[in-house]
Amino acid sequence: MPAAAKHPLFMHPETALLNNCLLVGAALFGLGAIGFLSRRNMIVMFLSVEIMLQGASLSLAAWGRFHNDFGGQTFVLFVIAVAASEAAVALALILTLYRRRCSLDVAAWHFLREADQPPFRDAPLPDEPAVGEPDPPLAPAGVRPRRPEEESQWRPEI
Amino acid sequence: MSNPQILMLSAFLAAVAIWLMLPRGGARGRWAGAALGAAALGLWLSRTHGLGHWTADGVFYALAAAAIVSAVGAVTSPNPIYCAIWFGMTLLAVAGLLLLVGAQFLAAATVLVYAGAILVTLLFVLMFAQPEGRATCDRVSWEAGLSAAAGIALVGILSAAVGSAVSPTIAAQSPQALAAGVLDPRQTARLGEELFGRRLIAVEVVGTLLLAALVGAAVIVNRFGGRRRDDQKS
Numbered sequence: 001m002p003a004a005a006k007h008p009l010f011m012h013p014e015t016a017l018l019n020n021c022l023l024v025g026a027a028l029f030g031l032g033a034i035g036f037l038s039r040r041n042m043i044v045m046f047l048s049v050e051i052m053l054q055g056a057s058l059s060l061a062a063w064g065r066f067h068n069d070f071g072g073q074t075f076v077l078f079v080i081a082v083a084a085s086e087a088a089v090a091l092a093l094i095l096t097l098y099r100r101r102c103s104l105d106v107a108a109w110h111f112l113r114e115a116d117q118p119p120f121r122d123a124p125l126p127d128e129p130a131v132g133e134p135d136p137p138l139a140p141a142g143v144r145p146r147r148p149e150e151e152s153q154w155r156p157e158i
Numbered sequence: 159m160s161n162p163q164i165l166m167l168s169a170f171l172a173a174v175a176i177w178l179m180l181p182r183g184g185a186r187g188r189w190a191g192a193a194l195g196a197a198a199l200g201l202w203l204s205r206t207h208g209l210g211h212w213t214a215d216g217v218f219y220a221l222a223a224a225a226i227v228s229a230v231g232a233v234t235s236p237n238p239i240y241c242a243i244w245f246g247m248t249l250l251a252v253a254g255l256l257l258l259v260g261a262q263f264l265a266a267a268t269v270l271v272y273a274g275a276i277l278v279t280l281l282f283v284l285m286f287a288q289p290e291g292r293a294t295c296d297r298v299s300w301e302a303g304l305s306a307a308a309g310i311a312l313v314g315i316l317s318a319a320v321g322s323a324v325s326p327t328i329a330a331q332s333p334q335a336l337a338a339g340v341l342d343p344r345q346t347a348r349l350g351e352e353l354f355g356r357r358l359i360a361v362e363v364v365g366t367l368l369l370a371a372l373v374g375a376a377v378i379v380n381r382f383g384g385r386r387r388d389d390q391k392s
Contacts, residue, residue, distance in 0.1 A: 013210035014330035017218075019320060020206045021259060024222045026316035027202070028229050028248070031176075034309030035233035038180055038302050040295035043238050043283055047245045050275070051229050054252045057268070061261045068331045068339035070352040074360075076256075076264050077353070080271055081364045085371030087275050091282060092375035096382045104238075104286055105295030122294055125183050 014066060021062035028055030042094045042104045046087070053083050161205070161321070168201035169314040173306045179234040180302040191234075199226060205317060218258060225251035236296045238283045246276045260336075263346045 011019065028051055035048030057076045064072015094104070101108040110120040171194050178191030203222070209215050228251060231244035249272045256265040299305070331339070342348055353361055 011207040011326040012330040015324060015326065015328060016207035016209050017259065019324040020218060021255060022320045022324065023206060023317055024225060024255065026320060027226050027313050030309045030313030031229040031233050033312055034176060034305050037305035037308065038299040040298065040300060041238055043279060044241045047232055047241055047279065050245065051232060051248060054248065058252055058255055061256055061259045061264060065259050065340055068335055070340060070349055073261050073264055073349055074352060074357055078360065078364055080267060081368060084271060085367055088371045088375040091278065092378040095379055098286055105293065107295065123183065125294060125297060128292060
């Protein structure tokens with residue numbers, strides 16, 4: 001080790017572990033931020049936030065080891081607890097919003113925009129090529145249930 | 159090339175790769191994006207340092223690559239089921255990295271807590287699955303290019319900050335000190351002593367937070383989650 005220690009790029013293994021874990025934590029944080037900014041599905045946005053929390057947890061644990069202190073690990077436990085609370089509230093909100101609009105798309109809530117912003121319009125998309133055979137339809141049986149007229153405007157027929 | 163130039167090149171490659179991989183409605187350059195992303199990841203990993211032993215190096219690079227690749231998969235996959243499964247892999251890789259750092263209890267707790275979260279998310283995705291094919295919102299992203307550029311710029315700035323903060327000259331703990339501290343064989347017991355000794359009030363506050371979140375979730379679902387009322391907006 002003394003010969004290697006003279007090399008200008010030599011890093012103590014503990015310092016190198018800190019450096020590497022902080023880099024991976026930064027990458028996870030940034031990737032989660034990309035997902036949160038760009039995806040429109042509310043469940044995927046929620047998963048992206050969880051990825052950001054994972055990156056932060058890894059950094060905290062690495063700092064805790066570097067300083068030889070249990071504070072880092074304690075913080076990670078608190079992060080896990082806060083993530084659990086966040087998951088409960090987020091999934092409850094997703095459930096509520098889904099029941100209102102029958103869609104996981106955040107753009108379904110675009111009327112919450114500011115007053116001077118134009119409404120959001122989806123550009124028409126080309127159809128995806130079908131994969132495999134379509135499922136055979138069931139033979140209709142029984143009486144068709146009556147649906148309220150108002151409901152047919154927002155709930156797709158299944 | 160010097161270090162900042164390598165960092166900028168890898169950030170540029172990574173931003174283009176993620177832009178290519180994000181769903182944008184039409185054709186996606188999946189494999190081109192994956193190739194560019196692998197090149198960017200390789201360049202970016204040149205900022206890491208050896209851990210002193212080849213097994214530690216191998217374990218670290220395998221786990222780090224698994225974590226980052228599966229995070230990219232979770233963020234860019236157009237199918238929410240695959241997003242959830244990729245996220246499960248990210249989680250396992252991060253738990254492995256926590257083990258490498260020496261946080262055994264945290265690695266186990268992460269897997270236990272998040273495995274339930276993943277299952278619940280998968281259930282949600284199955285429950286909300288669109289009967290008529292893939293939804294528009296999974297096939298289009300908001301501003302894929304801008305958000306990829308912003309996120310990768312964040313990663314680049316953080317990496318540069320790590321590189322300047324963690325210099326080879328800062329003093330590291332000796333193995334003896336670590337073995338008496340965070341790497342103690344009775345590590346979990348000492349973590350518990352720390353939690354229920356010095357941090358007792360914080361633990362109580364977190365317990366209250368969990369209770370409040372539970373009550374809040376129940377209230378949100380029961381009060382606002384029923385049939386749609388006279389909601390004339392939109």
